[in-house]
Amino acid sequence: MMGDLVWPTYDGPGDLAAIEAVPLSDRCLPGTTYELLVRAARLWPDRVALSVLPDGEGWERPTERSFAELLMDVHRYANELYTLGVRRTDSVALVAPNCDELVTATLAAELAGIAAPVNVGLSGEHITELLGRSGARVLVAAGPDLAPQVWESAREIAVDAGIEALLALGPTGTGSSQAGLRPIDGVRVGQLSEMAAKQPHDAFVGEAPNATDLAALFHTGGTTGTPKLAAHTHANEVSDAWMIAASNLLHDEAVVFAALPLFHVNALLVTVLGPLFRGLHVVWAGPHGYRDQGLYAHFWKLVERYGVTTMSAVPTVYSVLAGCPVDADISSLRFAVVGASPLPQAVRDGFESATGIRLVEGYGLTEATCVSALSFPHRPRPGSVGQRLPYQQVKAVHATDSGEWVDLPPGQVGVLAVNGPTVFPGYVTGRSADGPMLDGLGKLRDGWLDTGDLALVDPDGFIHLAGRAKDLIIRGGHNIDPAVIESVLLTHPAVTAAQAVGRPDLHAGEVPVAFVTLAPGASPSPEELRAWTADHVPEQAAAPKSVTVLDALPVTLVGKHFKPALRAEATRAAVADALGHIASVTGVRGTIEDGAVVAVVTLARGADQAPVRQALDRFAITWRLELS
Numbered sequence: 001m002m003g004d005l006v007w008p009t010y011d012g013p014g015d016l017a018a019i020e021a022v023p024l025s026d027r028c029l030p031g032t033t034y035e036l037l038v039r040a041a042r043l044w045p046d047r048v049a050l051s052v053l054p055d056g057e058g059w060e061r062p063t064e065r066s067f068a069e070l071l072m073d074v075h076r077y078a079n080e081l082y083t084l085g086v087r088r089t090d091s092v093a094l095v096a097p098n099c100d101e102l103v104t105a106t107l108a109a110e111l112a113g114i115a116a117p118v119n120v121g122l123s124g125e126h127i128t129e130l131l132g133r134s135g136a137r138v139l140v141a142a143g144p145d146l147a148p149q150v151w152e153s154a155r156e157i158a159v160d161a162g163i164e165a166l167l168a169l170g171p172t173g174t175g176s177s178q179a180g181l182r183p184i185d186g187v188r189v190g191q192l193s194e195m196a197a198k199q200p201h202d203a204f205v206g207e208a209p210n211a212t213d214l215a216a217l218f219h220t221g222g223t224t225g226t227p228k229l230a231a232h233t234h235a236n237e238v239s240d241a242w243m244i245a246a247s248n249l250l251h252d253e254a255v256v257f258a259a260l261p262l263f264h265v266n267a268l269l270v271t272v273l274g275p276l277f278r279g280l281h282v283v284w285a286g287p288h289g290y291r292d293q294g295l296y297a298h299f300w301k302l303v304e305r306y307g308v309t310t311m312s313a314v315p316t317v318y319s320v321l322a323g324c325p326v327d328a329d330i331s332s333l334r335f336a337v338v339g340a341s342p343l344p345q346a347v348r349d350g351f352e353s354a355t356g357i358r359l360v361e362g363y364g365l366t367e368a369t370c371v372s373a374l375s376f377p378h379r380p381r382p383g384s385v386g387q388r389l390p391y392q393q394v395k396a397v398h399a400t401d402s403g404e405w406v407d408l409p410p411g412q413v414g415v416l417a418v419n420g421p422t423v424f425p426g427y428v429t430g431r432s433a434d435g436p437m438l439d440g441l442g443k444l445r446d447g448w449l450d451t452g453d454l455a456l457v458d459p460d461g462f463i464h465l466a467g468r469a470k471d472l473i474i475r476g477g478h479n480i481d482p483a484v485i486e487s488v489l490l491t492h493p494a495v496t497a498a499q500a501v502g503r504p505d506l507h508a509g510e511v512p513v514a515f516v517t518l519a520p521g522a523s524p525s526p527e528e529l530r531a532w533t534a535d536h537v538p539e540q541a542a543a544p545k546s547v548t549v550l551d552a553l554p555v556t557l558v559g560k561h562f563k564p565a566l567r568a569e570a571t572r573a574a575v576a577d578a579l580g581h582i583a584s585v586t587g588v589r590g591t592i593e594d595g596a597v598v599a600v601v602t603l604a605r606g607a608d609q610a611p612v613r614q615a616l617d618r619f620a621i622t623w624r625l626e627l628s
Contacts, residue, residue, distance in 0.1 A: 005027065005028065005029070005242075005277070007246060008246060008390075009378070010020070010246050010247055010248060010390070011248050011365065012376055012379050012388050012421050013376065013379060013381075013460050013461075013462070014543045016388075016390060016461065019246070019390045020390055021390060021449060024239065024390075024421060027242070029238055029239065030235065030238055031166070031235070031238070031243050031535070032110075032208070032209045032210065032211060032213070032215070032234035032238065033107065033210040033211060033215055033233075033234055033237055033238060033241075033273060034074075034107075034110065034111045034204070034208055034209060035113075035238075036238055036241070036273060036276050036277065037067075037070070037071055037074060037107060037276060037566075038071060039276075039464075040067045040071075040221075040276045040277075040279055041067045041068045041070070041071035043067075043126060043279055044045075044066075044067050044279035045066060045067055045068035046066050046067075046068065047065055047066060047067055047279055047281070048064050048065070048066055048281050049065055049067045049069075049070045049279075049281065050053070050063075050064065050065050050070065050100070050281075050282055050284060051063070051064045051281065051283045051284065051306065052064075052098075052100040052102060052103075052172045052173075052284040052286075053283070053284060053285055053286045054101065054171065054172045054173050054286055055286035055287070055288065055291040055292060055294060055295075056285070056286060056288070056293070056294025056295030056296070056297065056298060057294040057297075057298070058173075058286065059295070059298045059301070059302045060305065060415055061173065061306070062173075062283070063100050063173045065100075065272055067279065067445065070103075070104065072105075072201035072202070073104045073196075073201070074104055074107045074108045074111060075108075075199070075200060075201050075202065075203060075204055076108075076196040076197065076198045076199040076200070076201050077104050077105055077108035077192065077199075078108040078109075078111040078112040078204050079112075079199035079200055079204060079205050079206075080192065080195050080196040080199050080205070081108060081109065081112040081113065081138060082112050082204070082205055082206040082308060083199070084137075084138055084164070084165045084188065085137060085138075085164065085185065086109075086112045086113040086137060086138055087113060087206070087207075088113060088206075088207060088209060088213060088435075088535070089113070089114070089214070089434065089435030089436070090113040090114065090135065090136075090137050090138075090435075091106075091109075091113060091115075091116040091117055091134040091135050091136040091137070091217060091436075092108075092109035092113050092114065092115055092116060092136060092137075092138045092139075092140060093116045093117075093131050093134060093136035093138070093139045093140065094106060094109065094116065094117045094118065094140045094141075094262070094263070095118045095120055095127060095139065095140070095141045095142070095150060095154055095157075095162075095481065096120065096140065096141055096142035096146065096147065096150065096169050097120060097142060097146070097147055097150070097261065097287035097288065097289075098258075098259075098261060098262055098267075098284060098286070098287055098289060099142070099146060099169055099170070099171060099172045099286075099287055100172040100173070101169040101170065101172075101192065101193060101264055101580060102169060102282075103262070103272060103284070104201065105140050105167075105169065105192065106262055106268065106272075107272075108138070108259035109216075110215045110216060110234070111204055111208065111209065111504045112206060113432045114134075114202070114214045114215065114216060114217060114435075114436075115215065115216040116130070116131070116136055116216065116217040117216070117218065117262055117268075117365060117583045118130055118131075118133040118219065118263055118264045118557050119219065119261070119300050119556075120142070120147070120261075120263070121556075122227075123489065124153050124156060124157055124160075126151075126227075127157055127344050128157050128160045128161045128287060129275065130219060130227070131157065131161040131163070132161055132162075132209060132218050133229055133428055133429075133430070134229060134428060134436070135329065135431045135435070135436060136161070136163065137163070137164050137165070138163065138165045138166075138167065139154060139157065139158055139161070139163045139165070139166050139167070140167045140169060140192060141154035141166060141167070141168060141169065141536070142154070142168070142169055142287075143168030143169055143170050143181070143191065144168070144297050145170050145171050145174065146169055146170055146171045146180070146287065147287065151168065153302060154166060155182075155184060158184060158187050158296055158364070159184065159186075159187065163187060164187065164188060164355040165187065165188040165189075165190075165478075166184065166187050166188070166189050166190075167189075167190060167191070167192040167195065168181060168189075168191050168192060169192060170191065170193065171287075172286065172287075177191060177194060178190055178191045178194055190390045196542070198462065199479070202205050209234055210234070211234050211235040211238070212233055212234070212235060213233065213234055214229075214231050214232065214233055214234075214425075214435070214436065215232050215233060215234040215236070215237050216232045216237065217229050217230065217231055217232070217428055218230050218232065218263075218264075218265050218266070218366050218438070219263075220366050220367070223270065223502070228291065228441070229425045229427055229428040230366045230367050230427055230428075231425055231426060231427070231428055231436060231438055232369055232424055232426055233424075233425060236369045236422050236423075236424060236425075237269065237273055237369060237389070238273070238391075239369075239421040240269055240273075240368075240369040240370050240371060240421075240422040241269055241273035241274045241276070241424055242390040243371065243390055243391070243392070244269060244270055244273075244274040244370075244371055244374075244389075245274045245275070245277035245278050246390065247374050247389075248376070248377070249310055249337060249360065249374065249377075250274055250275065250277075250278055250280060250310065251278075251309075252278055252279075252280075252376070253309070254275075254278070254280050254309045254310055255280065255281045255282075255283065255306055255307050255308050255309050255310075255332070256270075256271055256275050256280055256281070256282045256283070256308070256309070256310055256311070256312075257282075257283050257285075257290040257302075257303070257306075257308045257310070257311040257312075258270075258271035258272075258282050258283065258284045258285065258311075258312070259284070259285035259290045259295070259310065259311075259313065259317075260289060260290070260313070260314075261289055263372040265364075265366050265369065266339070266364075266370055266371075267310060268370075269369065269370035269371065270312050270337070270370065270371065271284075271312060273342075281306075282294070283302070283306045283308060287387075290313060290314075290317045290559065296320060296321070296324050297324075299321065299324055299327050300324065300325075300327055300328040300330050300398055301327065301328045303328065303330045303332065303333050304328035304329045304330060304332070306330045308332060308333055309332050309333060309334050309335075310317070310333070310334060310335050310336070310337065311333070311336050311337065312336075312337040312338075312339070313336070313337075313338060313559070314338065314339070314559035314560060315338055315347050315559075316342050316497075316555065316559045317559060318336065318338060318347055318348075318350075318351040318359060319347045319350065319351070319497075321351060321354075321355070322347070322350040322351040322353075322354045322355070323350075323354075323600075325353060326354065329613075330355065330357070333357050334354075334357075334358075334377070335357070335358055335360045335377050335601075336351070336357050336359050336360075337361075337362055337364060337374075338359050338360065338361055338362070339361065339362040339371075343359065343361055344490070345487070345490070346490050354456050358377050360374065360375045360376075360377050360386075361374075361375045361384070361385045361386055362375065362385065362386050363376045363385040363386055363463055363465070365451055365539050366424075367423070367424045367443060367449055367609065368392070368418050368420075368422050368423055368424065368449055368451070369422040369423075369424065370422075371389060371391050372378060372388060372389060372394065372418050372422065372463075373385055373387060373388050373389060373394070373462075374386040374387065374389060375387070381458075381460075381462045382610060383464050384458070384462040384463060384464050385464070385465055386462065386463060387460060387461050387462045387463075388461040388462075388463065390418035390456075391420050392418060392419070392421075392422060393418070393419055393420055394416060394417065394418050394419075394454055394463060395407055395408070395416075395417050395448075395457060396408040396412060396413060396414030396415065396416055396417070396456055396457050396462065397414050397415050397417050398414045398415070399415065405417075405445065405448075408456075410456070410457055410458055410459045411456055411457075411458060411459075412456055413455065413456045413466045414454070414455075414456075415450060415451070415453070415454060415455075416451045416453045416454070416455040416457070416463065416465075417445075417448045417449060417450055417451065418448065418449045418451060419447050419448045419449070423444070423447065423448075423449045424439030424449070425438050426439050426440045426441070427439055427440070427441050427442065427443075429441075453465060453490065454466040454472070454481075466481060466483075471501075472565060473500070473501070473502035473510050473511075473512045474502070474509055474510055475502075475505075475508045475509065475510055475511055475541055480512055480541055480543050482500035482501065482502075482512065483500075483538060484497070484538060484542050485498070485500035485512055485514055485533065485537060485542055485544055486498045486499060486500050486514070487532055488536045488537050489514060489516055489529070489533055489534070489547075492524075492529065492533075493517060493519075493522075494518050494519055494522035494523075494524050494529075495516050495517070495519075495529070496516075496517050496518060496519050497516065497517045497553050497561075498510050498515070498516045498517075498543075499514065499515050499516075499553055499561050499563060499566055500513065500514045500515075500544060501513060501515075501563055501566045501567045501570050502570070503546075503569070503570035503574050504569070504570070504571055504574045504575070504576065504619045504620065504621050506578070506603075506618050506619065509620055511545045512530075512542060512543070512544045512545065513544050513545055513546045513547070513548070513570050514530075514533065514544040514546070514547045514548070515547075515548045515549075515550055515553060515566050515569075516529065516548070516549055516550070516553075517549070517550055517551065517552060517553055518549060518567065518584070526546065526547045526548060526549055527547075529547040529549075530543075530545075532542055533547065541560035548569075553566075554566065564592045564597060565592065567590075567597045568590030568591060568597045569590055569621060570590075571597050571599050571621055572588055572589055572590035572592045572599065574619070574620070575588050575590075575599045575616070575621075575623070576588040578615050578616075578618075578619070579601065579612060579615055579616075583610055583613070584601070584603050584604045584607030584612070585601060585603060585612060586602045586603065586604055586628045587601070587602035587628070588600070588601050588602070589602075596622055597621070597622065597623070598621075598623065598624060599616070599619075599621055599623040599624070600624050600625075600626060601622070601625050602625075602626050602627070602628045603625055603626070603627055603628065604628055605627045605628060606625075609625060612625065613625075
């Protein structure tokens with residue numbers, strides 16, 4: 001077994017060159033996530049690895065396991081998967097909210113085959129499609145005691161997807177049993193913990209993976225439309241986890257708080273694999289994570305009890321925490337990492353003012369495993385989401401009309417591209433006898449990943465995001481960054497959140513519109529907000545044509561703003577206005593199908609379709625007619 005790693009000095013921007021003077025291949029990293037776990041159990045066998053809470057109200061009643069115990073449980077679970085027929089190129093799908101067993105099952109799936117975590121919020125149809133694309137033979141799902149609706153859905157999915165075994169996970173800290181698990185014809189059904197109890201705990205009985213084998217398949221987010229399925233190798237995950245662990249955010253005495261769902265790469269890389277490198281204690285929230293209102297009621301006391309030093313969340317979480325009175329000693333909490341969506345200055349100011357804790361921004365995406373850039377807490381670079389991590393290269397490029405890439409000089413905005421050991425090998429497009437078939441689908445070019453984000457890269461490798469390429473609002477050929485509108489709205493004292501999107505327009509192609517939420521008791525009218533924004537945006541082209549007040553902006557289960565839902569609503573409104581004079585139109589709705597916005601127009605049966613088709617053809621949108 002390899003010796004312990006020698007950690008480089010990594011405290012500021014100037015350390016990058018010295019770190020990269022040593023080739024990554026000379027750093028003797030573990031080859032796989034399994035080797036990483038074995039190393040942790042060897043170095044810190046009796047140290048507490050996990051404290052998993054049953055829920056927010058049970059913050060003082062964790063289930064705890066040491067690194068040695070975690071390894072033994074992973075062996076048992078992986079051996080049970082092997083007994084069920086899972087081999088190196090077979091996927092194990094996991095559909096469950098966070099619980100103690102899910103951490104074990106995910107690591108075991110990467111050992112026996114390929115882990116395929118799935119968002120429990122996706123429709124049964126989309127989960128079935130993802131399972132088919134992943135080639136999953138086994139489905140690990142929340143049992144009836146943990147999430148009854150998920151379990152019932154999993155039973156139907158198991159039949160539709162041709163699953164051979166459906167394995168239930170129980171709630172944290174309970175002794176769930178096989179009792180009550182109704183059989184399914186042709187499907188092995190059982191409680192995973194009970195089935196694995198008889199398996200050897202001291203070794204894996206099958207063939208262990210190597211660095212180039214696939215470790216996991218992560219879908220790429222969204223709440224409707226079937227997401228793409230991005231493949232990660234073991235080398236992808238281990239290298240990114242090492243880069244995260246090498247930063248000064250995870251020092252040797254750190255205690256990490258985790259509450260993001262394990263179907264998200266941030267949860268696996270930042271709060272499972274990164275801490276494994278340094279033998280760190282991770283405190284896990286219950287199954288509802290940051291959506292558990294009981295968690296916020298006790299959050300600061302939880303920080304004090306466990307000595308939490310760092311946490312990772314999205315801006316919406318920090319906005320809520322800023323309003324939670326600090327009723328405990330939280331001096332242990334040094335940094336709070338924020339990513340996944342842009343951080344409004346008002347959220348930063350509110351959280352740091354209320355807590356005295358610095359927010360540290362990061363940047364990453366599933367196709368580059370997880371994290372590609374991190375900020376330095378004591379050396380902030382205003383306007384930046386952080387410096388590129390060691391051994392990852394970044395640049396801004398311009399795509400010519402012929403499709404060629406032209407590298408842009410530092411400081412010039414273009415499409416951000418990433419290269420290095422964390423770039424994924426491709427999306428799963430099918431299966432062959434050798435396992436998943438992968439294709440970059442236009443995102444990969446000579447090892448470089450097209451992130452789809454607009455950014456400039458400064459001479460020190462700091463990334464300054466300038467918007468999402470696909471989020472640009474193009475008004476009469478003029479590009480408008482929605483962040484410009486959003487940042488202006490967020491300076492209004494009544495606005496707590498804001499998102500801007502393009503609304504289809506017959507004359508300009510698109511016009512900007514905005515959606516906001518308001519502070520309790522605030523009551524400015526939409527027209528007042530529109531006029532106020534028009535007075536403050538830097539150019540009149542960016543003035544929104546309308547501002548809509550909502551009770552809440554749509555978000556994914558990990559708290560990221562979900563703009564497709566707002567684009568769908570903006571498209572619905574535009575089409576409804578255009579067709580309002582046609583009596584035969586009985587309804588208009590905006591939907592998201594395979595990631596694209598579609599306007600669906602319902603017509604009275606027998607009505608003349610010609611005028612409706614003529615009106616819809618004037619928009620640059622996808623549309624469909626249905627008969628009522």
